[in-house]
Each structure stands twice: as C-alpha cells, then as structure tokens.
C-alpha cells in the first residue's frame with residue numbers, strides 16, 4: 001500500500017494503490033489475451049463486480065467521468081436549458097456547454113451544499129429539459145424532492161455522482177435515483193482506475209444504447225446508428241479497478257477514522273465549521289468553513305497550511321459561474337458565493353498517517369503559536 005514520504009507535502013488526496021506485485025498477474029493476463037480494449041474480459045468483469053458492489057442494475061464503464069457526462073447528456077437527447085449547481089468542479093457545467101446546452105445555475109442549500117431543491121421550480125422555463133444536480137462531496141441530494149419536481153414538469157434527471165462512489169441513501173445506492181448517474185474514477189477519487197468513469201442506468205436497453213454511444217455509435221460491423229464518441233475504458237484500467245475493489249472497503253474504514261478524528265479535534269475551534277457528512281457517505285472529502293470569528297481569513301489559513309507542507313484545496317472556489325464562459329449566465333447565488341469564500345477541503349485518504357491529521361488539527365487550532 002501507499003507509503004507517505006515524510007519529506008513530500010501532504011496532498012488533499014492520494015490515490016489508493018494496492019501492492020504492485022498483486023497487479024502483475026492481471027497484466028500477464030492482458031499480455032496473454034492480447035485484448036487491450038473494446039469490451040475486453042476485465043472490462044466485463046469490472047462492470048459486473050461494480051453492479052454487485054454498488055447495488056445497481058447496469059454499469060457502463062468509461063474512459064473518464066467527463067466523457068461519461070457528455071455521453072449521458074447525449075443519451076438523454078436534451079436540448080435547451082439544464083438546471084445545475086454553480087458549486088462543483090468545472091467539468092459539471094463544461095459538459096453542458098460542450099453539448100450545446102445552457103447551464104442555468106441555481107443556488108445551493110447552506111447545510112448540504114447541494115443544489116437547493118426548493119429553488120429549482122422558480123428557475124424552470126419552457127426551454128428547461130433536465131436537472132443536473134451534483135452529490136457534492138458524496139452528500140446525497142434531496143433525491144425524492146428532485147424527482148417529484150422532474151416528474152411534475154416532465155424533466156430528465158442526470159446526477160453528476162462523480163463524488164458518490166458507494167454512497168447510500170434511504171437504504172439503497174444513491175445511484176439508483178434519477179434517469180442516469182455518472183461516476184468518476186479519476187486518480188483523486190476514493191475508487192480509481194487511473195482515469196475512468198461510469199454511467200449508471202436502470203435497464204439493459206439503455207445500457208446497450210450507452211455502450212453503442214461510447215463506441216462511436218456502432219451497433220454491429222456494418223451498422224452505425226448514432227454520432228457516438230470513443231469513451232471506452234481500456235483493460236489495464238479495468239483490471240486495476242478489479243484489484244482496487246478488494247482494498248476499497250478497508251480504505252474507506254481508514255478514511256472514516258480520519259473523518260472522525262477531524263470532527264472531534266476541530267469541534268471546539270472557534271470559527272471553524274465542519275460540513276456535516278451524511279450517513280452512508282464515503283469520506284472522500286473533508287470540507288471545513290472558515291467563519292468570521294476565526295482569527296485568520298480562509299486564504300490566510302490555506303497559506304498557513306501550505307507553509308507547513310499541507311496542500312489543502314479550496315474545492316469549490318471560484319464558483320463555476322464566475323469563470324468567463326459562464327459569467328453571462330450568472331444569477332444571484334448568495335449561499336454558493338458565501339460557501340465558496342469560506343471553504344477549505346482538508347487532506348483525507350486512507351493512507352494519511354494519524355499523526356498528520358493531529359498536526360493539521362493543531363495548526364488549525366492555532367496550537368503552533370503556543
């Protein structure tokens with residue numbers, strides 16, 4: 001497993017890397033089979049394994065989460081406007097713009113930091129065709145209310161579930177909600193395939209369509225029925241996913257322990273608010289909000305941590321709606337703006353040494369000044 005180099009900075013995350021020697025047999029098999037991609041054996045095995053592990057009906061693997069988002073938007077055949085959150089990684093809105101759709105940004109809930117479902121209806125226009133919420137930091141959106149609104153207005157629901165690997169809500173996978181959900185398996189995610197992603201859908205017909213779209217729209221050797229893309233996951237990534245899946249439950253437990261330690265250690269620090277995690281979450285991010293009663297500004301705390309070789313990140317600052325391509329679509333987003341100005345995500349990953357977590361807590365608590 002990973003070994004933290006004591007001299008290198010502490011990053012916000014580190015990929016889960018199982019022992020290298022355990023990966024060799026998978027590589028040998030790929031060399032023996034000579035099938036490197038295009039729905040190979042490991043690709044099929046990983047789709048099956050993820051269906052079982054995640055408790056979902058259909059998984060279609062992708063080369064990354066962004067191509068999966070683009071393909072999901074194409075599969076839903078959307079036009080016009082899509083309501084989404086400004087408080088996310090830029091890939092969320094980029095996927096819409098790249099697909100010729102107009103993102104309509106709606107403010108977020110101050111507690112969950114997800115799209116505020118109570119504000120969605122006011123943003124619906126005759127051009128709205130879908131809702132694209134994000135389970136931000138793996139905290140489940142208000143899926144019941146979102147579905148109820150979508151049903152009433154005849155809208156599709158596509159969840160950007162890039163952070164929501166293994167997250168449950170109401171006793172089942174959160175990925176079972178909406179028309180489609182998209183996962184990211186990027187190196188920085190709790191479950192990674194170097195680069196990778198997936199679309200979760202609910203029936204075989206939809207999966208077949210998505211599988212065709214990620215393979216240029218090919219149906220068979222002489223039939224192409226859609227303008228598809230190349231979004232296929234290769235065999236090395238799929239094999240790595242299979243190996244990593246064995247280590248994931250244990251890694252999640254270790255991250256849960258770090259999460260608990262931060263919450264306990266930071267609970268009494270004046271001006272620091274730990275964003276609540278959800279039951280059934282995956283402990284993939286640890287966002288804190290730096291309030292006005294904390295002795296340092298958010299950016300000063302961020303710089304202080306950096307000066308101590310702790311590379312926390314301001315996910316998600318700036319707001320997507322502040323980037324030049326989205327400025328003309330910006331609306332009043334007071335909650336998102338306030339949170340983006342206060343947030344810092346602290347390092348959290350399975351191999352983070354507990355004494356580093358202690359050190360981070362002590363620095364934030366100002367104990368280095370004593």
Ligand code: T4K
Pocket residue numbers: 011012013014015064065066067088089091092134160162163183184185186187188196197311315
């Ligand atoms: N939707 C949402 C809501 C997302 O958050 C994302 C991706 C997507 C869609 C798109 O999914 P993908 O197409 O990426 O599958 C990172 C990731 O690149 C991005 O995948 C992720 N969200 C986003 C939240 O974070 P950066 O620019 O912050 O990454 P970077 O390179 O600065 O890495 C962060 C830290 O992780 C580094 O300081 C060191 C560590 N790291 C990183 C890599 C790549 C490692 O230790 N090893 C590594 O290999 O965007």
